[in-house]
Amino acid sequence: MEQAIAIPRMELLQVADAVAREKSIDRDEVLTAMEQAIQKAGRSKYGHEHDIRANIDRKTGEIRLTRVREVVETVENEATQIPVTWAQKRDPNLKAGDLIVDELPPIDFGRIAAQTAKQVIVQKVRESERKRQFEEFKDRKSEIINGLVKRVEFGNVTVDLGRGEALLRRDELLPRETFRNGDRVRALIMDVREEPRGPQIFLSRTHPQFMAKLFAQEVPEIYDGIIEIKAVARDPGSRAKIGVVSRDSGIDPVGACVGMRGSRVQAVVQELQGEKIDIIPWSQDPATFVVNALAPAEVSKVVLDEDSGRIEVVVPDDQLSLAIGRRGQNVRLASQLTGFEIDILTEAQESERRQEEFRTRSQMFMDALDVDDVIAHLLVTEGFTSVEEVALVPTEELTSIEGFDEDVASELKARAQAWLEAESERLTAKRKELGVEDAVAEIQGLTPAMLVALGEAGVKTLDDLADLAADELTDQKDGILKSFELGLDDANAIIMAARAHWFDGEDKK
Structure with a gap:
């Protein structure tokens, strides 16, 4: 019987070797899949209730088919168990818990059994192939890879990577870009995920990192780490900006990326279907950086507010359309590149706004301090922006203003202090009228005007304030205290102070 089993078995090992080589998976995994297939066929022949096991000798290819039964005191399943009394007739040394293994004759695979075995082998090989594919690609995110287009369905491109397949979705392709079967494609490995149907590799040609990696391939200085790409902003297929910096003062980062007669940047532009690229010194x-990022537009003035992440840029009147760009593209890309929200004004607009601020502040001083326009204008010109500044500034600073003597300075300070007291009383009365608790008013950092703004927004108790997030106070569009110069750190400190009473009870415990 053993001879009959062993004759064709070397051929079985050759098949396993061929499948392992073709699919790039372990030979032992193929043989394990074959064993499971033979087991399934054995159970189909002898009954699914039996514990049938198959073993393929890894050297000879011999198949050993066995039935396994457990020795038990009380039989619950006759197919997989045998009583101790029967077992000891075969071998007196057997006891409960031991296994009896019976050899079975070799299976003559019928058509259905062979088909079942083939399905099991194919399924197991596919599972092993997917596992190998995931292990190979899971650590290759953000790499550029080359492949061949295998098929195109509804604009989504399936790419053959040689040792796996990847998906290049329609929204990850450049606009108006089309591929046909057999086309060569280069893309970035954006993500590798394990999904129920197996590992999925997702590619992208629109991701900013795709451009960065293309430059690394074309510019040896980037690959070697001499030049670093600090930021990339893309409008895929149309225009892009890339911020670069050199670690070596002797190497011009922009010139290195452009290359001789633009050869390096042109290679990237061609790969990206003519996408225009601005290379900007970081x-x-x-x-x-913002001024550089707005190139080719010229900038005449910049006002930066780092706390709110905004920057105001003033450009000559004839540069406005260039700075904004077609459909706002230039300023949008510059904003993405720098991480700042950019507001663009012309010199005329800025001048008009400055004049309006001058008029508004002058009127404020005239009303609050009961002075004429000459004195009010002098205060604004010297940089005073609020009545508080006049009240708190040293007298010497006021007397240093041309035309102001000590009597005028003292009178202005006295009027400013009187106005502040009156305003504080007015705001406190309004705060109480709005129902804002005294406990909220005691929080450090909140002015009477801020308390009124909170009351008007319905924030009246410590719990109301404690439930807010810092950006709900400071957000430039919807923040309750957006009209006050309140930074995120100060806003967080105010909210934490409002939450302090939540923890008082815990401390006492």
């Missing part, structure tokens, strides 16, 4: 100073 700067540690945000204002300088």
